[in-house]
Amino acid sequence: MKLGFASDHRGFNLKKELIEKLEQENIEIKDYGTYEEKSTDYPDYAFRLGQGVIEKEVDFGVAICGSGIGISIACNKVKGIRCAKVDSKEEAIATRTDNDSNIVAFGEKMTLEKAYEIVKTFISTPCSMEEKHVRRRNKIKEYEEK
Numbered sequence: 001m002k003l004g005f006a007s008d009h010r011g012f013n014l015k016k017e018l019i020e021k022l023e024q025e026n027i028e029i030k031d032y033g034t035y036e037e038k039s040t041d042y043p044d045y046a047f048r049l050g051q052g053v054i055e056k057e058v059d060f061g062v063a064i065c066g067s068g069i070g071i072s073i074a075c076n077k078v079k080g081i082r083c084a085k086v087d088s089k090e091e092a093i094a095t096r097t098d099n100d101s102n103i104v105a106f107g108e109k110m111t112l113e114k115a116y117e118i119v120k121t122f123i124s125t126p127c128s129m130e131e132k133h134v135r136r137r138n139k140i141k142e143y144e145e146k
Helices: 012-023 042-056 067-077 089-099 113-122 129-146
Strands: 001-005 027-030 059-067 083-085 101-106
Touching: 001 012, 001 042, 001 067, 012 027, 012 059, 012 113, 042 059, 042 067, 042 101, 042 129, 059 067, 067 083, 067 101, 083 089, 089 113, 089 129, 101 113
Parallel strands: 001 027, 001 059, 059 101, 083 101
Antiparallel strands: none
8 A cells, every 4th residue: 555645834744744653554655745844835736646646656645735625626636536625534434435535635733643543544445336326436537538
């Protein structure tokens, strides 16, 4: 399992702590930036992470900014990315099961423990192959191809 991470300056500290915790479990990490707390623009790093997921440099992505909203919007501009901003373990399960999301996003104010639980849940939850979910995901893909 290889995870990609991206954040802006506001998400930098949580990203750093989360990476350190996951590396202790021998999870391979690719950090797409930012690499410091200096003010920066989240789209720059969201696009890099999205491309990394699409090009299969990483299996899944984790994106963090002040609220988690902006970086999730930017990630979703990369063709083929399905990024969900989540606030709970239940939402992480739902977005993987129903939507086959490949990037999870959250805000900087989330605790390390909660962020860790969400990431672990996200990467360990398989997507559903139930017909209704496949049909809905295919509609999104078809629209994206237009």
